[in-house]
Amino acid sequence: MAAPTVTAPAAPVRPAPQNPTRDAYRWPARVFVLPGLLIVAVLLYLPFVWTSYLSLTEYNGLGDPEFVGLEKYQAMFADAGFATSLRNTLFWVLGTLVFPVGFGLLIAVLAHGIKGSFWYRVPFLLPYAISGVAVGVIWTFILQSGGALDEALMFLNLPGADLRWLLDAPLNTFVMIAAATWQGAGVNALLFGIGLQSIPKEPIEAARLDGASGWTLFRTMTWPMLTPLTTVVIGLSIVGSLKQFDIIWAMTKGGPGASSETLALTMYKETFVSNDYGFGAAVAVFLTVVTVAASVIYLRRQLADAKGA
Amino acid sequence: MKRKTLLVTGATASLAMILAACGGTDDGEGAGNEGGEDVTLGFYTDKAAWEPSFDAMNEESQKSGMTLDFTGYSDPTAFDSFIKQSFRTDSVPDLFTWHTGGQLADLVDQGLVAETTDLWAEAEANGSVPEGLIDNYTYDGKQYCVPLNVAYWPVYYNKAVFEEYDLEVPESWADLMEIAQTLVDNGEVPFHQMNIIFEFVWFQAMLAGNSPESYQGLQTGDASYTDPEVVEVMEQWKHMIDSGYFIDPGVTTDPQTLLANGDVAMAYFGTFFTGQLTDIDAKSGEDYGVFTMPNMNPDVENRQMILETGPLCVGVGSENEQAALDYSAWWMTDEAQTTWSSERGDVSFNPNADVADPELSALVEEVTGEGSNYTIQQRYLEANPLPVYTLSTEVFGDFVTNAPDPMPGLERLQAEAEAYWADQK
Numbered sequence: 001m002a003a004p005t006v007t008a009p010a011a012p013v014r015p016a017p018q019n020p021t022r023d024a025y026r027w028p029a030r031v032f033v034l035p036g037l038l039i040v041a042v043l044l045y046l047p048f049v050w051t052s053y054l055s056l057t058e059y060n061g062l063g064d065p066e067f068v069g070l071e072k073y074q075a076m077f078a079d080a081g082f083a084t085s086l087r088n089t090l091f092w093v094l095g096t097l098v099f100p101v102g103f104g105l106l107i108a109v110l111a112h113g114i115k116g117s118f119w120y121r122v123p124f125l126l127p128y129a130i131s132g133v134a135v136g137v138i139w140t141f142i143l144q145s146g147g148a149l150d151e152a153l154m155f156l157n158l159p160g161a162d163l164r165w166l167l168d169a170p171l172n173t174f175v176m177i178a179a180a181t182w183q184g185a186g187v188n189a190l191l192f193g194i195g196l197q198s199i200p201k202e203p204i205e206a207a208r209l210d211g212a213s214g215w216t217l218f219r220t221m222t223w224p225m226l227t228p229l230t231t232v233v234i235g236l237s238i239v240g241s242l243k244q245f246d247i248i249w250a251m252t253k254g255g256p257g258a259s260s261e262t263l264a265l266t267m268y269k270e271t272f273v274s275n276d277y278g279f280g281a282a283v284a285v286f287l288t289v290v291t292v293a294a295s296v297i298y299l300r301r302q303l304a305d306a307k308g309a
Numbered sequence: 310m311k312r313k314t315l316l317v318t319g320a321t322a323s324l325a326m327i328l329a330a331c332g333g334t335d336d337g338e339g340a341g342n343e344g345g346e347d348v349t350l351g352f353y354t355d356k357a358a359w360e361p362s363f364d365a366m367n368e369e370s371q372k373s374g375m376t377l378d379f380t381g382y383s384d385p386t387a388f389d390s391f392i393k394q395s396f397r398t399d400s401v402p403d404l405f406t407w408h409t410g411g412q413l414a415d416l417v418d419q420g421l422v423a424e425t426t427d428l429w430a431e432a433e434a435n436g437s438v439p440e441g442l443i444d445n446y447t448y449d450g451k452q453y454c455v456p457l458n459v460a461y462w463p464v465y466y467n468k469a470v471f472e473e474y475d476l477e478v479p480e481s482w483a484d485l486m487e488i489a490q491t492l493v494d495n496g497e498v499p500f501h502q503m504n505i506i507f508e509f510v511w512f513q514a515m516l517a518g519n520s521p522e523s524y525q526g527l528q529t530g531d532a533s534y535t536d537p538e539v540v541e542v543m544e545q546w547k548h549m550i551d552s553g554y555f556i557d558p559g560v561t562t563d564p565q566t567l568l569a570n571g572d573v574a575m576a577y578f579g580t581f582f583t584g585q586l587t588d589i590d591a592k593s594g595e596d597y598g599v600f601t602m603p604n605m606n607p608d609v610e611n612r613q614m615i616l617e618t619g620p621l622c623v624g625v626g627s628e629n630e631q632a633a634l635d636y637s638a639w640w641m642t643d644e645a646q647t648t649w650s651s652e653r654g655d656v657s658f659n660p661n662a663d664v665a666d667p668e669l670s671a672l673v674e675e676v677t678g679e680g681s682n683y684t685i686q687q688r689y690l691e692a693n694p695l696p697v698y699t700l701s702t703e704v705f706g707d708f709v710t711n712a713p714d715p716m717p718g719l720e721r722l723q724a725e726a727e728a729y730w731a732d733q734k
Contacts (some may be wrong), residue, residue, distance in 0.1 A: 061393040145559030257707030
């Protein structure tokens with residue numbers, strides 16, 4: 001048996017730049033990016049660092065903050081209202097995942113392939129153009145005691161007219177999620193519609209030839225191929241629901257009592273209504289950590305799945 | 310060479326953008342108006358809806374060479390934050406509205422508002438301010454800010470509803486409860502109540518009328534929220550809610566509309582409510598009247614009247630600080646306050662000012678006139694420490710809505726109060 005020939009490993013060869021012109025412009029390009037980076041740092045990261053510092057202080061917005069260590073975090077976790085906020089925030093995350101995303105998908109799938117499907121989606125898309133506060137005002141008119149919904153239910157002799165939609169917890173949180181669904185389902189339908197249009201026709205046709213149709217076709221072919229878009233929609237939905245503020249503020253201001261508060265509302269109320277900037281900052285830091293962690297965990301998992309596939 | 314030019318251009322652009330992003334507004338204008346010339350004062354308030362009244366005041370003050378440049382916020386929370394932040398800039402407001410109680414104390418502690426001791430001394434000498442009002446503006450023996458306005462808290466009632474059921478203005482708490490029961494028996498709603506903003510007002514009215522000492526004691530930490538007098542008030546309140554005396558707090562229609570339409574027969578509000586009723590063309594003395602809240606406890610000797618007052622403050626180091634103090638002095642004069650009272654359709658803090666509305670005029674006479682047997686009490690909101698008041702909005706908001714067992718809420722309030730007062734020692 002011939003001895004194996006030992007050859008010296010080839011020296012790593014630095015690949016020649018494919019585009020010398022691009023390389024020459026790299027540094028100037030970086031300089032031009034600098035303002036953007038600095039603005040992001042000044043407007044985004046510095047405030048976060050400052051907020052993190054404030055969360056370790058006693059501060060009422062006047063004078064100088066007084067360092068108190070982790071006192072505000074201890075107070076935050078010990079506060080009964082914080083548990084309610086956390087519970088409501090969880091309701092919002094689950095609720096907006098199921099309803100605006102679910103309805104968006106349903107609308108997109110039902111409208112897909114129909115001639116002029118864009119126009120079927122338009123009515124659902126319009127509420128997205130309205131600000132959250134305006135949505136809150138509209139839905140308050142509908143849901144307040146003796147409001148439009150109560151009147152309609154009474155007129156139609158249907159049950160529910162005596163329900164206190166905005167006063168009883170957790171019913172008030174659920175109906176506000178319904179309002180958010182009314183606003184957000186359309187944009188999700190639009191995104192899913194784009195996703196459905198980008199699915200190649202061939203595999204779908206092949207599956208049809210194999211006899212798949214309806215729910216089976218959707219479950220085995222369409223849904224897996226929508227994954228990249230679903231990742232984006234669900235990711236945005238998680239982040240949006242964690243920081244939900246405007247609809248709740250317009251409809252209940254977190255009340256009655258603190259029964260419909262979410263973390264974002266607690267942060268605002270503690271900081272600007274109670275003037276306890278340290279407590280508010282602690283909630284803000286907690287909310288940021290939860291939001292970033294949820295986004296990272298979800299996206300990493302989704303991207304890993306996509307790679308694995 | 311080209312590359313260098315690009316680098317320099319990029320760096321310059323970066324620097325320019327950073328400066329643009331970080332730069333404040335340096336107006337670089339002259340150092341204010343001195344020597345008696347006409348002056349325009351920057352004025353900031355959370356009472357955006359009052360702009361027409363301030364415009365009318367400008368017509369008067371311009372005769373003395375002073376004009377307010379009005380900036381009105383409609384969101385009080387945003388306004389408070391704006392004022393606080395302005396003290397960190399070189400654009401301190403000349404004049405601004407604020408709150409009495411702990412929130413004014415915070416500004417005084419930081420030396421942010423100009424002292425007005427001399428102005429108060431002069432106003433008291435002229436009889437332009439009533440006795441006791443000065444307490445709302447006194448910190449460590451000195452005065453800060455002047456009163457922008459005052460509001461007494463009476464009960465407004467719909468005259469048509471009262472006439473329909475042959476009801477008379479109540480003289481006692483028992484009368485008031487009898488009226489409420491009569492109205493409920495006839496399918497009417499006796500009282501207005503809110504679960505946001507004014508959720509505390511019935512607690513304030515009943516406790517001041519049940520035990521004035523307890524009402525004041527809560528403000529100083531000398532009384533407890535679990536004292537029998539306080540518990541008694543909460544139980545009475547719960548009884549009234551359970552008996553259907555109050556409107557569903559989930560109704561968000563404006564209270565003035567509810568009262569004018571007879572959807573509620575009575576509404577307990579500050580005298581600013583007259584202006585809101587006027588705005589919807591309800592006529593004072595014809596469509597509605599006012600009476601003072603009877604004491605819940607008949608053994609309390611003096612009638613109790615809640616008074617709220619909002620300050621007009623001068624920012625220390627503002628561009629026109631002295632002129633703003635001059636304006637403050639003018640604001641307290643009889644002629645300024647007569648104009649103000651007429652423009653707002655409200656009472657004035659100045660006893661010499663004419664109050665045009667006959668209902669309010671009679672109220673002021675009853676409360677402050679010769680032989681009055683009223684004790685003036687500060688409104689709960691301003692009178693109590695901010696952390697306690699903030700928690701109370703939660704506790705009372707829940708109570709107004711659900712009328713639960715009051716004890717857990719009272720215990721929470723007491724715990725918050727004890728923590729606050731422990732910090733003050």
